Amino acid sequence: VGEQGVDARRGPVAVIGLGSMGLGIAISLLRAGFDVVGVDSNPLAVERFKASGGRGAATPAAAADGAVAVVTVVVNVLQTRDVLFGASGAVPVMPASGVVISCATMSPDDARGLAAEVESRQLLYLDAPISGGAIRAIKGELSVLASGSPEAFGAAQPVLIAIAQTVHRLGDRPGIAAAFKVVNQLLAGVHIAAACEAIVFARRQDLDLVKVYEVIKGSAGNSWMFENRVPHILAADYSPRSAVNIFTKDLGIVMRLAEELKMPTPIAAKALQLFQMTAESGMGLDDDASVARLYAMMAGIDLPGISEDQNAERGG
Amino acid sequence: VGEQGVDARRGPVAVIGLGSMGLGIAISLLRAGFDVVGVDSNPLAVERFKASGGRGAATPAAAADGAVAVVTVVVNVLQTRDVLFGASGAVPVMPASGVVISCATMSPDDARGLAAEVESRQLLYLDAPISGGAIRAIKGELSVLASGSPEAFGAAQPVLIAIAQTVHRLGDRPGIAAAFKVVNQLLAGVHIAAACEAIVFARRQDLDLVKVYEVIKGSAGNSWMFENRVPHILAADYSPRSAVNIFTKDLGIVMRLAEELKMPTPIAAKALQLFQMTAESGMGLDDDASVARLYAMMAGIDLPGISEDQNAERGG
Numbered sequence: 001v002g003e004q005g006v007d008a009r010r011g012p013v014a015v016i017g018l019g020s021m022g023l024g025i026a027i028s029l030l031r032a033g034f035d036v037v038g039v040d041s042n043p044l045a046v047e048r049f050k051a052s053g054g055r056g057a058a059t060p061a062a063a064a065d066g067a068v069a070v071v072t073v074v075v076n077v078l079q080t081r082d083v084l085f086g087a088s089g090a091v092p093v094m095p096a097s098g099v100v101i102s103c104a105t106m107s108p109d110d111a112r113g114l115a116a117e118v119e120s121r122q123l124l125y126l127d128a129p130i131s132g133g134a135i136r137a138i139k140g141e142l143s144v145l146a147s148g149s150p151e152a153f154g155a156a157q158p159v160l161i162a163i164a165q166t167v168h169r170l171g172d173r174p175g176i177a178a179a180f181k182v183v184n185q186l187l188a189g190v191h192i193a194a195a196c197e198a199i200v201f202a203r204r205q206d207l208d209l210v211k212v213y214e215v216i217k218g219s220a221g222n223s224w225m226f227e228n229r230v231p232h233i234l235a236a237d238y239s240p241r242s243a244v245n246i247f248t249k250d251l252g253i254v255m256r257l258a259e260e261l262k263m264p265t266p267i268a269a270k271a272l273q274l275f276q277m278t279a280e281s282g283m284g285l286d287d288d289a290s291v292a293r294l295y296a297m298m299a300g301i302d303l304p305g306i307s308e309d310q311n312a313e314r315g316g
Numbered sequence: 317v318g319e320q321g322v323d324a325r326r327g328p329v330a331v332i333g334l335g336s337m338g339l340g341i342a343i344s345l346l347r348a349g350f351d352v353v354g355v356d357s358n359p360l361a362v363e364r365f366k367a368s369g370g371r372g373a374a375t376p377a378a379a380a381d382g383a384v385a386v387v388t389v390v391v392n393v394l395q396t397r398d399v400l401f402g403a404s405g406a407v408p409v410m411p412a413s414g415v416v417i418s419c420a421t422m423s424p425d426d427a428r429g430l431a432a433e434v435e436s437r438q439l440l441y442l443d444a445p446i447s448g449g450a451i452r453a454i455k456g457e458l459s460v461l462a463s464g465s466p467e468a469f470g471a472a473q474p475v476l477i478a479i480a481q482t483v484h485r486l487g488d489r490p491g492i493a494a495a496f497k498v499v500n501q502l503l504a505g506v507h508i509a510a511a512c513e514a515i516v517f518a519r520r521q522d523l524d525l526v527k528v529y530e531v532i533k534g535s536a537g538n539s540w541m542f543e544n545r546v547p548h549i550l551a552a553d554y555s556p557r558s559a560v561n562i563f564t565k566d567l568g569i570v571m572r573l574a575e576e577l578k579m580p581t582p583i584a585a586k587a588l589q590l591f592q593m594t595a596e597s598g599m600g601l602d603d604d605a606s607v608a609r610l611y612a613m614m615a616g617i618d619l620p621g622i623s624e625d626q627n628a629e630r631g632g
Contacts, residue, residue, distance in 0.1 A: 108521065131536055143535060168531050176523070180531055183518045187510055187537030190583070194506040197583050201570075202499045204579045205424070207492070215484050215496055219459060220447055221503030223539035254517075263520045263615045267506070267513050270586045299579045 012037050012055075013159060014063040014070045016083045016090060018045040021103070021130060022073030024137025025163045027052050029071075031140065032162035039063040064090035069099050069159050073130075076249060077106035080114060091121055099124040099155035103144075105185060105250050107257050108175035115148070115174035124152040127174035129181035132165075133241065141165035145184075147176035182257060185250040186268045191225035192247065193271040196292035198226075199233055204299055209234055232289040236304065244291070245284045247275045328353050328371075329475060330379040330386045332399045332406060334361035337419070337446060338389030340453025341479045343368050345387075347456065348478035355379040380406030385415050385475050389446075392565060393422035396430060407437055415440040415471035421501060421566050423573050424491035431464070431490035440468040443490035445497035448481075449557065457481035461500075463492035498573060501566040502584045507541035508563065509587040512608035514542075515549055520615055525550055548605040552620065560607070561600045563591045 015026040018040035026049055029036045038049040039057045046056040057063035060083040064070050070090045072080050080102055084091045091100070100118050102111065102125065115125040126148040136142055144164045146153070149172055160167050170176045198221070202212045213230050216222055232238065251272035258265040274291050281297070283290040296303035331342040334356035342365055345352045354365040355373045362372040373379035376399040380386050386406045388396050396418055400407045407416070416434050418427065418441065431441040442464040452458055460480045462469070465488055476483050486492045514537070518528045529546050532538055548554065567588035574581040590607050597613070599606040612619035 170527065179521045179523055183514050183528060184532055184535050184537035186517060187514050190510040191539060194503055194583050197581055198499050198503050201502060201579055201581060204577045205495045207495055212499060216500055219500050220540050221500035223507060224536050261520045263517055265513055265517060266586055267510050270582055
């Protein structure tokens with residue numbers, strides 16, 4: 001336990017937003033010995049965290065009262081602004097030199113704007129978008145893209161150690177980490193859409209999709225997303241690990257930023273349209289691999305799951 | 317040395333097409349003890365192979381005379397058809413039960429058509445598109461996607477062992493391997509275009525591109541192509557390891573097949589247009605990472621190489 005930064009002895013840590021990522025973060029902090037107060041607009045999520053041994057609160061202000069660090073793990077900049085500055089927001093009750101660790105994906109401008117508001121209250125702000133998924137979140141093995149002042153890094157460090165396997169320290173100003181995250185999401189979104197297009201194209205040719213998966217995984221056509229999402233399609237399991245609506249949001253951020261920068265991003269634009277078509281077809285809350293179901297609908301073909309027998313053979 | 321298949325003692329092997337992939341294949345066969353005759357429309361390529369210890373010939377027919385296996389490593393189906401059946405083509409001079417190992421990327425229909433013609437002459441045909449690049453070709457470590465009759469596999473096996481690290485045996489009919497390769501090329505092409513879009517988008521935001529490369533490589537936005545091609549952009553080195561024109565060709569095959577199958581492939585269509593724009597801007601013979609230069613031109617920004625100093629720091 002170092003001399004500087006958040007310390008379990010100095011005060012509680014608040015986690016605002018207890019979805020799969022926020023819950024994982026909150027549990028990792030508990031495991032590291034922090035006094036953790038969780039809050040979510042969904043009371044069931046708070047109950048779930050309390051069942052894991054955490055403390056719950058009814059509002060961001062109640063959670064953040066006296067907290068030396070507040071981790072916001074909500075969906076976007078609007079929700080982040082609301083939980084920090086809205087009615088019952090966290091910022092007014094935080095003690096001086098407390099740190100806001102902001103994890104939502106947002107535009108660099110939005111991250112800079114939030115940071116300026118937070119810093120004007122004598123608080124610290126770390127721009128800290130996360131990735132890794134729910135399983136790594138609960139293990140404390142997230143990847144964090146982070147930028148902010150040395151003071152913000154210093155204050156956030158014990159929290160980062162508890163929740164992350166890798167912290168990419170990307171610069172000393174908020175907004176830089178957000179920019180890296182947006183670049184990553186451009187690629188991630190395009191690769192999901194491309195994986196869905198390719199798998200349905202393969203299905204249309206009557207290829208054995210399990211073999212296609214194995215061959216492509218070992219070939220130049222592979223991507224992290226192909227490897228991760230295609231098993232959802234093979235299993236016909238569209239329960240949301242990450243929902244279609246996350247990518248309509250994130251590719252929307254890409255497109256607005258690209259427009260401001262006068263930078264053409266035609267591939268991202270096409271991928272966004274596919275996520276939008278999938279969402280507006282009624283699959284917005286389903287797993288993002290549902291883009292494959294949109295393609296199958298458009299091509300007028302079935303996209304069956306792998307049979308039980310084949311799953312058994314594969315040890316699944 | 318087995319009882320079946322091509323054997324160095326039974327007759328020469330012809331390699332038709334001595335570009336970087338064909339040359340690597342021919343040299344790997346030499347190393348395995350085969351009597352190899354190489355031919356290429358470019359006399360300098362033949363001289364290069366002769367300097368490596370191989371035998372050269374002036375025409376496919378001269379190379380294939382008495383050859384128990386003919387490996388065609390030309391650009392497309394038209395060239396493959398020409399070297400097999402054109403004036404001075406290989407097929408008429410091959411001994412009965414000789415095997416044609418066809419490596420060019422082409423549509424499944426084209427592969428089936430060629431196979432039928434070859435098989436009608438009492439010869440064997442293996443549909444055998446390759447991947448792995450020039451360096452793995454010369455090491456005998458290619459990845460081969462293969463389909464064909466058991467007899468064709470039997471006859472080709474010693475050649476495959478000499479040139480490949482992995483042989484994916486995908487079915488007992490020509491055309492299946494071609495279909496797998498086309499699916500792979502859809503993804504590979506989209507991922508190159510997406511990598512170029514993302515890197516220029518990052519540059520437009522003044523991010524440190526070396527850091528972007530390192531961060532994305534370890535994140536969900538990674539792809540085999542991102543990892544492989546972005547270093548060309550960082551080094552501003554567009555000498556062709558694989559040229560833009562390869563992907564206008566291969567994504568063209570994707571689009572024609574998709575149209576026949578009435579299967580929409582909007583992402584591949586957009587990627588094809590970007591390769592076409594890059595080619596028609598005068599970069600068709602340059603490295604396929606040149607799509608990044610197209611994006612930089614479109615966005616009106618510089619895309620400098622990493623400076624000498626930075627390369628030195630990185631051990632490059």
